[in-house]
Amino acid sequence: MNVLPYAIAVWLFLAGLYGVATSRNLIHLIVCLSVAQSSTYILLIAIGYRQGAGAPIFMYVPIGTPAVDPVVQALALTDVVVSAAMTALLLAVAVRIYKQTGTLDPQKLRPLRS
Amino acid sequence: MTVRSRQIMALGSAAALGLLLVWGVMRLPDFGAYPESYGDMLNAAAVAERHVTNIPSAVNFDYRAFDTLGEEFMLFVAVAGLAVLFREQRGQSDRKNLSVVQVSEAVRWMGSGLIGFTVLFGMMIVLHGSLTPGGGFQGGLILAMAVLLIYLIRGDEAFERVSRRAFVEALEASGAGAYILIGLAMLAAGGMFLENLLPIGRLREVYSGGTIFLINLATGVEVSAAFVLLFAEFLEESRKPSSER
Missing domain, CATH: 1.20.5 (Single alpha-helices involved in coiled-coils or other helix-helix interfaces)
Structure with a gap:
């Protein structure tokens, strides 16, 4: 049984999560979150893969040619867009935090007080 | 702890x-x-029913069009939230000084040549969304890159001129709104929300897939404007207010 792509997805997710948990800089933390999220692309694409099949694009190949699952590919596209939007928003929050507190180190940030 | x-x-x-x-x-x-046979069924059905050859596009803009509506509005809301976050802090009257950047001749020449190519390439990727890999999301991002190239070779002032906020915001909103209007138009025509009732065109031609083609265009407009707005907000945030000089 070939589980290498799945193993890479698990490894990427855990490596990203480790970075998030131990990060000392918010920008680094956001990059680690993107690493964890990229594991989902690999998982999605790996699930739909079929040995010897082509891309689900029938522009230049005859209809009926064996192709991989198009649904997971569309999901991966959604995933990328969500990741980009979320990264942009988080970076904006990081900029805001830096301007208000003068630090990007999450350990130095105090809990919110009313 | x-x-x-x-x-x-x-x-x-x-x-x-x-x-x-x-x-x-x-x-x-x-x-x-x-x-699973679901993917195989879609691969066969989308070509026959919708006359599109890019099946992920058919999934995104037809079979899962309602989910993609949510996806597009997530991008819309994220960019709006980012703008609110930055603008609230900046205030309205806060005038920023536009920096004059010195760029090398090499960057200026290469960049000037690349802008035309990037715009054309982005439009090609958007327009051929129902035929070949690509579509509104991918092509929209490439189009936004063309605007960023203007910043790279001409600096702040030129970037501000091509990305007038009111215009870019209106463009983004109309892209997002067009998606919903297409859905509602299908409702008015007697179908279901976002049901594909338009003529599906001929297989392997640019106009094919009915609403897939139109939603694809709307998405391209929305995504390119959203990313230009995103760059503009980050760039403005990176400038020093004139009072702090």
Whole structure:
């Protein structure tokens, strides 16, 4: 049984999560979150893969040619867009935090007080 | 909670999560031996029913069009939230000084040549969304890159001139709104929301797929404007207010 792509997805997710948990800089933390999220692309694409099949694009190949699952590919596209939007928003929050507190180190940030 | 204890807790829960993930992955189909027939059905049906050759596009803009509406509005809301976050702090009257950047001749020449190519390439990727890999999301991002190239070779002032906020915001909103209007138009025509009732065109031609083609265009407009707005907000945030000089 070939589980290498799945193993890479698990490894990427855990490596990203480790970075998030131990990060000392918010920008680094956001990059680690993107690493964890990229594991989902690999998982999605790996699930739909079929040995010897082509891309689900029938522009230049005859209809009926064996192709991989198009649904997971569309999901991966959604995933990328969500990741980009979320990264942009988080970076904006990081900029805001830096301007208000003068630090990007999450350990130095105090809990919110009313 | 100290850093040390937090790390130990993180490692412990990561180990547990890792075991859970490995256990879950064990039950997945063998890599390369995808057994489901759903994908095969779509590969056959989308070509026959919708006359599109890019099946992921058909999934995104037709079979899962309602989900993609949510996806597009997530991008819309994220960019709006980012603008609110930055603008609230900046205030309205706060005038920024536009910096004059010195760029090398090489960057200016290469960039000037690349802008035309990038715009054309982006439009090609958007327009051929129902035929070949690409579509509104991918092409829209490439189009936004063309505007960023203007910043790279001409600096702040030129970027501000091509990305007038009122215009870019209106463009983004109309892209997002057009998606909903297409859905509502199908409703008015007697179908269901976002049902594909338009003529599907001829196979392997630029106009094919009915609403897939139109939604694709709307998405391209929305995504390119959203990313230009995103760059503009970050750039404006990076400038010093004139009073702090």
